[in-house]
Amino acid sequence: MSADGEAILEVRDLVKHYPLTQGILFKKQVGAVRAVDGVSFDLRRGETLGIVGESGCGKSTVAKLLVNLERPTAGEIRYKGEDITRLSGRALKAVRRNIQMVFQDPYTSLNPRMTVGDIIGEPYEIHPEVAPKGSRRQKVRELLDVVGLNPEYINRYPHQFSGGQRQRIGIARGLALRPEVIVADEPVSALDVSVQAQVVNLLERLQNEFALSYVFIAHDLSVVRHISDRVAVMYLGRLAEIGTDTQIYEHPTHPYTQALLSAVPVPDPGARERRERILLAGDVPSPADPPSGCRFRTRCWKAREKCARVVPPLEVPEWFKEGARPAAHPSACHFAEERSVVPPEEE
Numbered sequence: 286m287s288a289d290g291e292a293i294l295e296v297r298d299l300v301k302h303y304p305l306t307q308g309i310l311f312k313k314q315v316g317a318v319r320a321v322d323g324v325s326f327d328l329r330r331g332e333t334l335g336i337v338g339e340s341g342c343g344k345s346t347v348a349k350l351l352v353n354l355e356r357p358t359a360g361e362i363r364y365k366g367e368d369i370t371r372l373s374g375r376a377l378k379a380v381r382r383n384i385q386m387v388f389q390d391p392y393t394s395l396n397p398r399m400t401v402g403d404i405i406g407e408p409y410e411i412h413p414e415v416a417p418k419g420s421r422r423q424k425v426r427e428l429l430d431v432v433g434l435n436p437e438y439i440n441r442y443p444h445q446f447s448g449g450q451r452q453r454i455g456i457a458r459g460l461a462l463r464p465e466v467i468v469a470d471e472p473v474s475a476l477d478v479s480v481q482a483q484v485v486n487l488l489e490r491l492q493n494e495f496a497l498s499y500v501f502i503a504h505d506l507s508v509v510r511h512i513s514d515r516v517a518v519m520y521l522g523r524l525a526e527i528g529t530d531t532q533i534y535e536h537p538t539h540p541y542t543q544a545l546l547s548a549v550p551v552p553d554p555g556a557r558e559r560r561e562r563i564l565l566a567g568d569v570p571s572p573a574d575p576p577s578g579c580r581f582r583t584r585c586w587k588a589r590e591k592c593a594r595v596v597p598p599l600e601v602p603e604w605f606k607e608g609a610r611p612a613a614h615p616s617a618c619h620f621a622e623e624r625s626v627v628p629p630e631e632e
């Protein structure tokens with residue numbers, strides 16, 4: 286894994302608004318849910334970018350936009366330099382092949398009436414050029430083997446597998462077309478903790494084996510730390526902060542990240558006692574009516590007058606630039622400052 290490579294995906298000012306309508310016969314738009322509202326980041330070749338944030342902050346919407354299950358309201362997604370949001374027909378199909386998704390819930394994302402062989406091989410129906418008909422069963426057997434399942438299970442049905450095994454089936458399906466990018470939307474959130482580590486390890490092994498780049502989405506910062514090279518923290522449709530795992534976990538500068546980190550369980554009792562817990566006031570505001578200026582201001586203990594007036598840009602704050610401080614990474618806060626909330630991880 287390397288976090289210094291060229292960008293394979295460049296996301297710029299991505300916006301997805303869902304219209305809010307009123308009336309049954311004559312639908313009138315009365316507003317919009319601003320699910321994603323100006324998100325920019327790069328995914329570098331071979332890296333894992335973690336995206337974390339509370340429920341409803343727009344993570345799955347970003348995932349769907351990246352794999353083209355949804356069309357953005359505005360903004361660009363450049364894949365190897367080309368804006369894929371404007372593609373259609375054959376060009377879109379070719380790009381889609383290279384950016385695949387692994388879904389959260391291994392219980393509902395697999396069709397219960399299809400055999401595992403048909404589920405994993407289904408992408409070949411749309412892309413027969415990847416595996417001609419006669420070779421498909423063999424390819425599916427190989428994929429089962431690659432994800433650690435017995436190839437003899439090819440004729441079984443999803444209900445005959447455990448949650449972890451079903452997620453392996455979902456991953457095999459995601460790999461079928463030999464993509465370059467995998468967007469995994471909470472791939473382990475529905476699994477028992479003991480199984481989560483196995484699936485994360487499998488994803489790491491596959492990344493090396495197939496030179497994959499990952500966007501790994503989770504609501505929990507502790508899950509993301511182990512697998513990510515870089516982490517982006519999302520709040521109410523925007524990014525609060527983005528940086529390497531060390532920058533985000535050891536030198537967080539955005540109050541929202543600091544609050545999230547202060548709630549992450551710490552195994553060491555001594556460290557647990559030393560660290561301070563930041564409790565956030567109030568609930569997440571509605572994405573249909575987000576606060577002006579900084580979206581986090583209604584829950585931020587540092588909010589001042591400027592925060593309501595000016596949207597904080599996602600930039601490296603000037604005061605961290607000098608002397609290459611470890612906290613020098615983009616943070617969307619007018620008053621970004623370091624505050625260590627989690628003791629360094631013991632190696």
Ligand SMILES: Nc1ncnc2c1ncn2[C@@H]1O[C@H](COP(=O)(O)OP(=O)(O)OP(=O)(O)O)[C@@H](O)[C@H]1O
Binds near residue numbers: 343
């Ligand atoms: N098709 C849709 N129509 C209207 N609103 C939607 C639609 N899809 C998502 N939303 C809204 O957009 C916002 C972001 O949703 P999204 O599913 O992206 O959040 P999330 O971060 O993935 O949350 P979770 O952690 O619960 O999965 C939410 O307020 C959601 O209700």
Ligand code: SF4
Binds near residue numbers: 541579583
């Ligand atoms: S810009 Fe203001 S409200 Fe927003 S996180 Fe920073 S201090 Fe808090």
Ligand SMILES: [Mg+2]
Binds near residue numbers: 344345346470
């Ligand atoms: Mg989601």
